[in-house]
Amino acid sequence: MKIEISNLQFSYPDGVQALRGISLIIETGEQVAIIGQNGAGKTTLVKHLNGLLQPTSGSVHIGEWDTRKHSVAKLARRVGYVFQNPDDQLFSKNVGTEVAFGPKNLGFNGDQVQALVKDALALTELSDKTETNPYDLSPTWRKMVALASIISMDTDIVIFDEPTTGQDAANIARIANVIKALRERGKTVITITHDIDFCAENFERVIAMAQGQILLDGRANDVLGQEEILATTYVDPPQLTRLGKRLGFKETVRNEEEFLAALRG
C-alpha cells in the first residue's frame, strides 16, 4: 500500500505550525525510521497517516484513499498505530481479549480473529500469557501486548511511536524481530525513534525531521553519514558510524558487519 503525502502543512489550534510543507512517498513494504529532535513534527506527521489529524493544507493518500474522506475507524483497516505508552490503550481483563479487540472492530469473523490473535501473540512471544491480565505484566511485556494488539489487525501499514523507549535489551531484540517479520510479510513499517542504534540496525530508509520539515531522506547509510546536518536536529550518528568516519573509512558504516567488513578492507 503506497503512502503519498503532498505539500502537507499542519497548524495546531493554538497557532503552532507543526508541519511546514512535507512531500513524501513511501512505497509498499518499505521500512522507514523517522528521527529528529523533540518537537520536530514526527508524531504530528504520522498522526496524519491514519486520520487522527487532518491536514491544514495539502493532502495524504493511503493507497487511493484520501485521509480527509475516511474516518479514523475506517483508516484503521489500512494503518495500524502503536502508541508510545501501552497504558493508554490496555483495558481488557486478559491479553487474549485485548489483542482480539482491534480485529473485532475491523469486522473479521470469529475464526479469522482467532487466527490473527494466535499469530500476533506468537510473533510477540506472548503465547504463554494469553490468560494474564495485562496490568499484571511488567511494563516491557505490556509494550509487547500493545504491539500484538495492532499486529493482529493485519494492516498493510504499521506505525510504531518510539517502540524502544524504556525497554531492556532483550525486549528491544524482540521488537526488532517483530519488525523483521513484518518486513518479510511485505508490510510497510514506519517507526519514530530516538534510539539511533535501533534505527541503524533495523531500517533501510531514514527520514530526519526538524522544525516541521524534512531535513534528510534516503538510504540509512547516506542519512546517518551526514553528521553536521543531523547535529542541527540534535541527532548523533551511531557510535560505529562516527568511529568509522574517524578511522577514515570511505563508506559510511552503520552496524557491526559493515564496520568489520570495512576494517578488513
Next chain:
Amino acid sequence: MNDRLSFYRKKNSPIHTLNPFTKLTLTLALIVIGIVGGGYWTASLAVCLAIAPLTIFSKLFGDYLRVAFRLILPTAGFMFVMQSIFIPGGVTELFRIGPFSIEVETVQRSYLIASRIFLMVSAFAFLLLTTHPSELMTDLTRRGLPPQFSYVLISTLQIIPQMQAKAQTIISAQRSRGLDTESSFMKRIGLLVPLVGPLVFGSLVEVEERAIAIEARGFTSTRVKTFLHDIPDTHMDKIIRWALLALIIVALASKIWLS
C-alpha cells in the same frame, strides 16, 4: 489549559498585588455586610457599589460581567422565579399563572434571597478572578491551614487538565484500533469500557506515584517549612484587614442590638 481551569486572570492592578488573605477577608466582609447589614437593598447595593467598582479597579470588569451573565444571573434568576412561584405565605396577589398565585410578599422575599446569592457568588468570583488559587493556598498554609487541605484543592486543579489530555490520547489510541466513536448513542455506551478503563488504571498509578514523589520531598515532615515563593504581606494589607474586621463586627453588632 491550566489557566482556563481556574478563573484567575493576570492583570497589573493594585488589587492583584494585595495579599491573598486580605482579598479573602474582603470577600467575607462583603458577604457578611451584604447579608446581615439590614436593609432590603444592601446586598444589591454591595454588588453595584462595591464589587462592580472593585472589578473595574482590577481591570477585570469585562471578565466579571461574563461570569455574572453566564453563571450567576441564570442561577439566581432561576431561583428567584421558582421561589416566587412556590414559596407559600403571601397575602397580596400580584397575578396568577394557571393554578399558581404570585404574591407581592413572596416576590420580595425571593428577590432578597436571590440578591444575596448573587452577592455571595459575585464576591467569590471577584476573589477567584484576582487571586491565583495556588497563591491563596500557599498563603493560607503559611498561616496554619493544614497542607493536606491545600494539596487536595491544588492537585485537583492540576489533575483535571492532565486527565483531559490523557483522555484525548486514549480516545486517539482506541480509534486507531478501529473503535468507531462516531456511532449511535447506544453503541457509544458500550465504548465506555475501552476509554474509561485505561483512564482509571492510569490515574490510580499516577496517584500512587504522586504520593511517593511528594513524600520523598518530606510532605508529612513536622519540621517548620519554608516557602519557595514569598507572598508579600504589607502594612497596608494589615490595615485593610483590621478595618474590614471592624466593619464586620459593626455589621454584626448592629444586627444584634439594633434589630
